[in-house]
């Protein structure tokens with residue numbers, strides 16, 4: 001039988017046949033309406049710690065491409081925000097459209113972004129990702145929107161590796177040339193950094209890509225004093241209890257969607273779209289529109305970390 005996918009015969013509308021949870025009470029993605037999100041002052045600062053040496057391999061799994069991480073230690077973790085305990089980074093991947101008017105899974109006031117990055121973490125109170133994936137508090141996925149703008153040099157390193165995984169491959173390719181440099185960044189919420197200090201916040205956002213510096217060949221430059229002084233504030237536009245957005249659609253994800261998008265250039269989007277759903281030897285099918293449409297909220301509360 002043909003597996004699930006995003007085509008006419010096996011797309012999101014057919015997933016409920018093999019995965020009845022597709023119509024469950026906490027499915028993802030959703031449309032986020034900021035004015036309906038509840039400001040939650042108890043949300044702690046999000047602490048993101050990513051370690052350069054953990055990037056393991058890059059893989060085209062026939063639905064997206066993902067960069068897998070070694071997750072046998074707490075060297076790349078997510079804590080704070082709405083979650084309690086420590087969640088380990090397992091992999092990150094993307095969803096994108098055939099054109100810039102669509103591609104993201106979550107939407108904001110119905111607006112679609114051309115691409116959405118998912119950083120997938122699992123709760124270390126469980127022995128493995130597979131165990132955590134079936135628990136209501138097992139996973140936490142950080143969702144970051146990409147918007148069309150200047151080319152993102154950090155993203156480019158990942159995209160350069162795509163030539164080697166143009167078609168669905170089974171094994172992880174070594175990422176020798178893609179040692180990632182991700183920084184230990186404390187975020188803080190209330191230290192006088194209000195929305196009014198736009199200047200400071202704006203300059204902070206210049207450092208923002210550091211967080212998502214998903215790979216850089218050179219040795220990480222030592223953070224300058226000013227960088228140390230900068231606390232990165234990550235505004236959460238919506239956090240809610242949801243699910244995996246692809247089969248098995250397990251309802252085990254605490255979603256944390258960030259407000260600030262990162263940039264991607266049209267040429268870089270073309271690179272995403274050069275990937276194939278198909279495997280070697282199959283008729284080539286461009287990997288585009290690999291996003292699930294928004295699902296019903298079913299009474300869920302969406303919380304935000306800012307007014």
Ligand SMILES: NS(=O)(=O)c1ccc(C(=O)NCc2ccccc2F)cc1
Nearest residue numbers: 118120130133141243244245246247248
């Ligand atoms: N788009 S997303 O919501 O961020 C998402 C994240 C991870 C998966 C995944 O790991 N699937 C395989 C899988 C699922 C359950 C158990 C083991 C697995 F390998 C699927 C979707």
Ligand SMILES: [Zn+2]
Nearest residue numbers: 093095118245
């Ligand atoms: Zn995803």
